Amino acid sequence: MQALIFDGKLRLDKNHPVPERKPYEVLIRILKAGICRTDLEIVKGYLDFKGILGHEFVGIVEESPDQNLAGKRVVGEINISCGRCIYCLKGMATHCENRSALGIQNKNGVFAEYVSLPIENVHTIPDSVTDDQAVFVEPLAACLQITEQVHITPCKNVAVLGDGNLGLLCAQVLTATGTQVLAVGKHQAKLNTLKQRGIRTCLVGELSRERADFVVECTGSPSGLKEALQIVHPRGTIVLKSTYRGQARINLAPMVIDEITIIGSRCGPFRPAIRLLEKNTIDVLSLISERFPLGKAPQAIQAALGKQTIKVLIDISDR
Amino acid sequence: MQALIFDGKLRLDKNHPVPERKPYEVLIRILKAGICRTDLEIVKGYLDFKGILGHEFVGIVEESPDQNLAGKRVVGEINISCGRCIYCLKGMATHCENRSALGIQNKNGVFAEYVSLPIENVHTIPDSVTDDQAVFVEPLAACLQITEQVHITPCKNVAVLGDGNLGLLCAQVLTATGTQVLAVGKHQAKLNTLKQRGIRTCLVGELSRERADFVVECTGSPSGLKEALQIVHPRGTIVLKSTYRGQARINLAPMVIDEITIIGSRCGPFRPAIRLLEKNTIDVLSLISERFPLGKAPQAIQAALGKQTIKVLIDISDR
Numbered sequence: 145m146q147a148l149i150f151d152g153k154l155r156l157d158k159n160h161p162v163p164e165r166k167p168y169e170v171l172i173r174i175l176k177a178g179i180c181r182t183d184l185e186i187v188k189g190y191l192d193f194k195g196i197l198g199h200e201f202v203g204i205v206e207e208s209p210d211q212n213l214a215g216k217r218v219v220g221e222i223n224i225s226c227g228r229c230i231y232c233l234k235g236m237a238t239h240c241e242n243r244s245a246l247g248i249q250n251k252n253g254v255f256a257e258y259v260s261l262p263i264e265n266v267h268t269i270p271d272s273v274t275d276d277q278a279v280f281v282e283p284l285a286a287c288l289q290i291t292e293q294v295h296i297t298p299c300k301n302v303a304v305l306g307d308g309n310l311g312l313l314c315a316q317v318l319t320a321t322g323t324q325v326l327a328v329g330k331h332q333a334k335l336n337t338l339k340q341r342g343i344r345t346c347l348v349g350e351l352s353r354e355r356a357d358f359v360v361e362c363t364g365s366p367s368g369l370k371e372a373l374q375i376v377h378p379r380g381t382i383v384l385k386s387t388y389r390g391q392a393r394i395n396l397a398p399m400v401i402d403e404i405t406i407i408g409s410r411c412g413p414f415r416p417a418i419r420l421l422e423k424n425t426i427d428v429l430s431l432i433s434e435r436f437p438l439g440k441a442p443q444a445i446q447a448a449l450g451k452q453t454i455k456v457l458i459d460i461s462d463r
Numbered sequence: 464m465q466a467l468i469f470d471g472k473l474r475l476d477k478n479h480p481v482p483e484r485k486p487y488e489v490l491i492r493i494l495k496a497g498i499c500r501t502d503l504e505i506v507k508g509y510l511d512f513k514g515i516l517g518h519e520f521v522g523i524v525e526e527s528p529d530q531n532l533a534g535k536r537v538v539g540e541i542n543i544s545c546g547r548c549i550y551c552l553k554g555m556a557t558h559c560e561n562r563s564a565l566g567i568q569n570k571n572g573v574f575a576e577y578v579s580l581p582i583e584n585v586h587t588i589p590d591s592v593t594d595d596q597a598v599f600v601e602p603l604a605a606c607l608q609i610t611e612q613v614h615i616t617p618c619k620n621v622a623v624l625g626d627g628n629l630g631l632l633c634a635q636v637l638t639a640t641g642t643q644v645l646a647v648g649k650h651q652a653k654l655n656t657l658k659q660r661g662i663r664t665c666l667v668g669e670l671s672r673e674r675a676d677f678v679v680e681c682t683g684s685p686s687g688l689k690e691a692l693q694i695v696h697p698r699g700t701i702v703l704k705s706t707y708r709g710q711a712r713i714n715l716a717p718m719v720i721d722e723i724t725i726i727g728s729r730c731g732p733f734r735p736a737i738r739l740l741e742k743n744t745i746d747v748l749s750l751i752s753e754r755f756p757l758g759k760a761p762q763a764i765q766a767a768l769g770k771q772t773i774k775v776l777i778d779i780s781d782r
Contacts, residue, residue, distance in 0.1 A: 231697060239697035378558035387716045394713060397706045400727035408719040
């Protein structure tokens with residue numbers, strides 16, 4: 145099969161073996177995949193991953209231990225857990241000590257014609273959700289992890305820093321809860337996708353003395369936390385969503401003096417993400433900047449690096 | 464009056480004017496004061512404070528708008544708030560936008576014969592609590608701020624990093640809740656004050672693969688947060704108590720990947736601290752390393768810088 149490999153260099157392999165399905169796994173033919181910022185960080189050396197890139201996808205189950213799943217359109221959770229370690233037994237499967245992660249850690253990803261995944265990772269997609277929408281289930285779930293972890297009440301206000309795909313989705317998800325949201329970014333064109341939906345936006349340089357009870361940091365840059373600390377209220381909460389390679393330099397004293405809470409937030413629940421897409425609460429289609437066929441996946445990665453780009457999709461096969 | 468001044472240099476002023484009491488203030492004659500790590504950081508340039516140092520004390524009310532307070536033994540909260548800003552009106556007086564802080568910010572401190580404080584900052588001390596014990600009310604209150612902010616339940620486990628005064632007090636306060644505490648430090652002699660009370664201790668270098676649900680960081684050093692991140696469980700909580708000058712370099716990705724919560728924690732409630740001393744739940748007397756008269760306050764500061772020193776007291780006047 146065709147696959148986009150990263151092994152220190154990025155290359156298209158036209159003869160990669162189709163993954164062998166284990167008895168507890170399904171084999172999925174990929175329809176479409178999305179390029180995430182994490183993929184771009186991996187290409188820069190983050191996490192030392194080597195293999196097939198990609199973890200945002202929708203596909204069709206071709207082989208399954210459960211015949212009811214065969215032929216179904218599915219998305220898949222990216223953490224593959226052991227079910228036996230202390231974290232799995234506490235219900236924290238995404239923190240499994242022995243986990244692998246699709247296209248990120250010890251597990252080939254979805255920029256390929258086929259992928260295998262444990263059956264419990266897979267969620268079927270209702271007919272009313274299009275393939276394009278379904279590719280956004282994984283990042284949308286990551287946004288919903290914020291409200292799983294932190295109780296953001298409707299009378300508080302939230303600033304979302306960063307106008308990449310994740311920031312734009314977070315701003316929508318939090319607006320849907322009734323909370324007052326201010327989206328802060330560097331690119332007016334990207335922020336306009338929110339402005340059109342009645343969400344307040346502002347450019348980083350135009351931030352006034354306004355402060356927020358909650359700040360969601362999605363900038364993907366070490367400067368994001370510094371900016372967050374500048375605008376969060378005393379006793380406020382900063383949610384860190386960005387992961388990137390390298391270290392940040394931070395003056396920690398203001399965090400102690402202002403009694404700020406910082407909480408790291410990673411992967412989230414797929415079911416509510418699918419529900420929000422089904423009910424059209426979240427607009428994802430306006431976030432699609434470009435599309436490439438799998439045969440041009442290296443060019444797709446290049447396009448995703450563009451500063452004006454939000455989401456790049458890779459079209460892999462037809463239904 | 465005599466007073467220990469920091470104005471870029473540390474010096475004893477033998478002829479400092481006694482503070483003028485404002486109508487809403489009490490005038491307190493200081494009996495004893497304690498040297499805190501924050502005082503030492505100020506001497507290094509932290510917070511740019513200039514004036515009389517010191518914020519841990521016990522004293523006698525000499526003048527008061529409320530005659531019932533005159534002659535009473537008191538301790539005093541260090542944050543002086545305006546009562547009118549958004550944070551005061553939200554009940555967050557310690558985060559007042561216009562606050563001053565005793566011996567720390569725009570307000571002369573207690574390494575002197577007299578100090579003035581707003582009457583609402585003052586708490587009377589029961590007869591069963593000695594002067595030496597009462598000097599510890601302020602740092603003990605800072606420990607209780609942890610349990611005000613974070614719900615540390617008895618079946619979880621806590622690691623306290625740092626064997627200075629604050630770390631040793633935090634370990635005792637958290638042990639009293641029934642939680643399993645491990646105190647981690649660099650000085651066996653300091654840790655022994657806990658070992659004698661049946662609290663598990665270990666030297667930093669001897670930390671095994673053990674992990675904690677909660678880590679309380681009291682090291683006073685930028686390396687403390689790094690160590691805390693190494694031993695906290697995924698989805699665990701780090702409480703930051705240390706304030707110091709300068710920046711920390713941190714790799715933030717593990718915080719996001721492990722979904723760690725970090726919460727800054729500063730000043731705490733005085734009433735429960737007084738109750739714990741009254742009930743002898745917390746031993747503070749074994750933490751007193753040395754005593755100096757006010758006339759030797761510069762030497763007291765030097766002594767407090769010693770690595771084996773826990774708490775240095777300054778004896779100022781007699782009851």
